[in-house]
Amino acid sequence: MAVAAVAVAGSQRHRALSEPRWVRWLLTGLALATFGLFLLLPLLTVFGEALAKGVSSYWAALSDEDALAAVRLTLLVAGITVPLNVVFGVIAAWCVAKFDFAGKSVLISLIDLPFSVSPVISGLIYVLLFGLQGLLGPWLAALGIKIIFAVPGLVLATLFVTFPYVARELIPLMEEQGTEEEEAAVVLGASGWRVFWRVTLPNIKWGLLYGVLLCNARAMGEFGAVSVVSGHIRGQTTTMPLQVEILYNEYNFVAAFAIASVLAMLALVTLAVKSALEWRFSKEIAGMGH
């Protein structure tokens, strides 16, 4: 009797802590509808429109010379900016996480700054510095150096928008890990470099990979900032997202969505690896989802 009463009370308590079944179904249905309408539908549309005229036009669009040039340029820009921001991210995280000093929280806020700047403004600042009417423009023109409407401008604008990604990921992770292991290694006679390679790096490798992944996705997909500094010269200063815009504005929808589908696949791979890392190494990745 007593056992039964406890069981009934237990199930009543359980019921009181959850919603009635119809409410649960309604909420789940609404959430899935929102998800389908706002996230899944745009994703499926990209692939649907890319293949709207068949596989052969899809391949033709992707093997177009300008498209291939855009792919090469995108890889080049990401290939320069991601390593630079990885080096910066690791060094900044070491400085912020392993030491205490005045003004540390201000420094962290400044590192985050590019996140809150509109992409368009991220491009504009370099135009104002290096453009023909810019601060250093006349001087650069005299030297024959072209930054704006050329590859260096694309690199700088991308560098700015992807600046915080790696540091942002590593700082909370390294703060959480503390300094004891490194201190022990130093006391045992290891040099700074050795401590970093043998102690710190193995501890942060998954977090670092996570940061690199997000940094790379943004570098390859950035649109607003590079759009301002690119000049849209076909085959020369158009990255993949810019090529998507050019083709779309020419009403060449199949080709625009074909290149967009490659970028969408990159996004899906990024999300898949990111989720895999989160499930396997959630304790070794900090600041998940901010």
Added chain:
Amino acid sequence: MSAAKSSVIPGFGPTLGFTLFYLGLVVLIPLAALLLRAAGLGWGQFVDAAFSARVLAAYRLSFGGALLAAAANVGAGLLVAWVLVRYEFPGRKLVDALVDLPFALPTAVAGIALTAIYAPNGPLGRLLLQAGIKVAFTPLGVVVAMVFIGFPFVVRTVQPVLQDLEVEHEEAAVSLGANRLQVFGRVILPAILPALLTGFALAFARALGEYGSVIFIAGNMPGLSEIAPLLIVTKLEQYDYAGATAIAAVMLVAAFTLLLLINTLQKWRHARLHGG
């Protein structure tokens, strides 16, 4: 500084030096150049460029649209976070992973996809048009793109708080006679409120500066469906550097104010979480 000196770990000086050098070179000097240039415009010229009728209409759309989109995201984000944390259903992990799609998908790709969906001949656009609602190439289209781009923020700020919420508080409320709605309103909502507000502010800030996903669906008619970031680009293309700089300075100040607000909110949230 003193703590840094007493640490046995090497590398404080060089890493701080490099961090400040790189930060200055890539971020601070270029941003300062923009503000300097805006300051050099002179008051009259600045006001003319930053607050003309066309620019004011663009601010109205950017700020108003971002506000509506962030509010919509509070509702949608709370719903999705709630269902992901509290209920079991097939495909939950897939939904959870794909919530971040707007962060990962390049904005230009999102822009053309949304336009294809909501254009008068698109699958949803056609249906909505029959109901008399025009989405693409109107301010409503701008809001739709802003909702998309801000979608993950509220989910990702609320989700961890819901997960860490202790059942004991809800149990206590129930044993004191509260029904489910009262528990939600009096126990759960106050606990997730800081996270909701942070998510709202983050979504708002993102939508305010957004460019790529908005310009395709907006139609970009001056005074009607033209956002402020697009106006900066337009001025730049007309070699009106003063005009572009003035609008950018206003948007930058708005963004930094928001950043301060978000930092304050996050400190509040942190204090709540850790009972400090």
